[in-house]
Amino acid sequence: IRAQIINLLKELQMRLGLTILFIAHDLTIIRYLSDRILMMDQGKAQLLQDLQNSTLQGALLSNRSI
Numbered sequence: 001i002r003a004q005i006i007n008l009l010k011e012l013q014m015r016l017g018l019t020i021l022f023i024a025h026d027l028t029i030i031r032y033l034s035d036r037i038l039m040m041d042q043g044k045a046q047l048l049q050d051l052q053n054s055t056l057q058g059a060l061l062s063n064r065s066i
Contacts, residue, residue, distance in 0.1 A: 009033060
């Protein structure tokens with residue numbers, strides 16, 4: 001069911017051009033759903049990054065946790 005919900009969110013995002021605020025620790029899901037991410041640590045924003053054309057994309061692809 002989790003995968004179905006994630007796929008539905010992605011479909012709605014693409015079809016309707018929705019912006020979705022999605023909070024997760026699972027980098028696989030983050031990479032799948034996100035164009036841009038905000039990384040936080042202890043409740044404070046640490047990094048706001050566009051994943052398109054980003055070196056962070058490679059780092060996220062190679063690491064499962066941050």
